[in-house]
Amino acid sequence: MASVKEKSDTKNNKAPEAAKAQHPNERYMYWYESMQLQRKFEEKAGQLYGQQKIRGFCHLYIGQEAGSSGAVSALTKDDKWITAYRDHGIPLALGSDPKAIMAELFAKQTGSSKGKGGSMHIFDKSVNFVGGHGIVGAQIPMGAGIAFAEKYNKTQNLCICYFGDGAVRQGALHEAFNMAMLWKLPVIFVVENNGYAMGTSVARTSNVTDLYTIGEAYDMPSEPVDAMDVEAVHEAVSRAADRARAGEGPTYLEFRTYRYRGHSMSDPQKYRSKDEVEQYKMRDPIEMVKARILEKGIATEDDLAAIDKKIKATVDESVKFAEESPYPPAEEAFKDVYVQQDYPFLME
Numbered sequence: 001m002a003s004v005k006e007k008s009d010t011k012n013n014k015a016p017e018a019a020k021a022q023h024p025n026e027r028y029m030y031w032y033e034s035m036q037l038q039r040k041f042e043e044k045a046g047q048l049y050g051q052q053k054i055r056g057f058c059h060l061y062i063g064q065e066a067g068s069s070g071a072v073s074a075l076t077k078d079d080k081w082i083t084a085y086r087d088h089g090i091p092l093a094l095g096s097d098p099k100a101i102m103a104e105l106f107a108k109q110t111g112s113s114k115g116k117g118g119s120m121h122i123f124d125k126s127v128n129f130v131g132g133h134g135i136v137g138a139q140i141p142m143g144a145g146i147a148f149a150e151k152y153n154k155t156q157n158l159c160i161c162y163f164g165d166g167a168v169r170q171g172a173l174h175e176a177f178n179m180a181m182l183w184k185l186p187v188i189f190v191v192e193n194n195g196y197a198m199g200t201s202v203a204r205t206s207n208v209t210d211l212y213t214i215g216e217a218y219d220m221p222s223e224p225v226d227a228m229d230v231e232a233v234h235e236a237v238s239r240a241a242d243r244a245r246a247g248e249g250p251t252y253l254e255f256r257t258y259r260y261r262g263h264s265m266s267d268p269q270k271y272r273s274k275d276e277v278e279q280y281k282m283r284d285p286i287e288m289v290k291a292r293i294l295e296k297g298i299a300t301e302d303d304l305a306a307i308d309k310k311i312k313a314t315v316d317e318s319v320k321f322a323e324e325s326p327y328p329p330a331e332e333a334f335k336d337v338y339v340q341q342d343y344p345f346l347m348e
Contacts, residue, residue: 021235025298027073031230032293032304034072035065035286037311038089041098044315045088045105045119049265053323054105058119061089063260066285067192068093070233071160075241078155080128080146082139083162085120086192086259087132090162094127102318108325114336115328130159137163137170140189144176147187147250158186158244160237166197168211177218177252184249188240189215192227192255198263199271215252227255228283231292 042060049058061068068089083090088101096112104111105119112124123131130146133139143161150157167173168191180187191211195202202209215222221243225236233255240251258280262269293299337343 021231023231023234025296027234028289028293028296028298030073031066031069031289032286033307033311034069034093035230035289036308037098037314038065038068038092039286040308040311040315041092041101041318042088044319045102046261046265048105048319054119055107056118056120057085058105058265059086059263060259060261060265061086063280063284064192064194064227064255064257065089065093066230066233066289067162067190067227067255067257070227070230071190071237074234074237075160076157078128078157079241080130080150080157080159081162082130082143082146082159083132084136084139084164084167085132085134086164087120087122091122091124091127091129094124094129096122096124096127096129098314098318099321100124102315103322103325106322106325107327108322109328109332110321110325114332116332116336137167137172139163140167140170140173141176141179143189144180144185144187144250147180147185147244148183150186151183156245158188158241160188160190162190162192164197165191165193165195165202165211166200166205167191168214169197169205173214177215177220177250180250181218181220184247186244186247187250188237188244189220189250189252190255191253192257194257194259196259196263196271199267199269201271210254212252212254220250220252221248222252222254224254224256227257228280228285228288230285230289 038061042062045054045058046060048054072093081090091101092098100112101122104113104115104117104122107115107118109115112122120134121132123129140161140163143159146159150159193211197205208214212222212224223236226232236253240253243251260277260281290304
């Protein structure tokens, strides 16, 4: 039997690398700009939280950006997305307006959820982002349900459903996996395994540390993915999407990634060493794609610096917009609760 140390190390091994596919120059540039926007947006959000301009819970995506951008480039604009409460990065990668996302963090009426959801409940129907969800694992059967609707309506679209490594221990996952395979639903299940469920390592909470193997119990195609590498993410999601659209059912991907910040802004991170964090930063997904862009001659340092400058201006504009936007009035609390506009059981 493997020792606790050996099990702990299993996650840290890179996922097996497939032969690199050829990608168009435009895709590399999308990856760089998309991931850099997420990184700078999240860094600014962290600063603003420290200034108490953003309140409540706030879970940053810093370090995990390849998991969103690599998947977006592999899917279509008509596919559906659902995730947990570390949810700022995916809508930004999908093309949501950064101003609306920042305003939501500020709880302003101009936010993507009208200031009612905050950091943990970002929604944007315009890009088919069906939200961040605060109950651990709740989005997993919801993702299967969205996929059921797509199959029922014969759309050829799919749903990609993200969750953290802590959610793998929820019974809802196993129920959803069973039904998704039984009905061959067009869903891609993604566990973003950043090594820690809040502050507890995977090895301390699960006998199975190669989390992708859980899908094999349901005969679900399952594989680990080096999610510090945006190319690897794109290729794995593309394979899964092909199976889903061909009617072959779901896929389960273990994105082996890492968050540089704590679980949330209130996390002192005493459960891991600074050396561990620095080791992962040596394989930073943005720096990796930047190196490939320069190596392939797709763009120059000056070109990338110009993109960085544009992103900084975009983030600054989002902050200004959020600060100048109004808070929702009190009566807004009674709106958007029911589809029926004249629902009779709401007190005025």
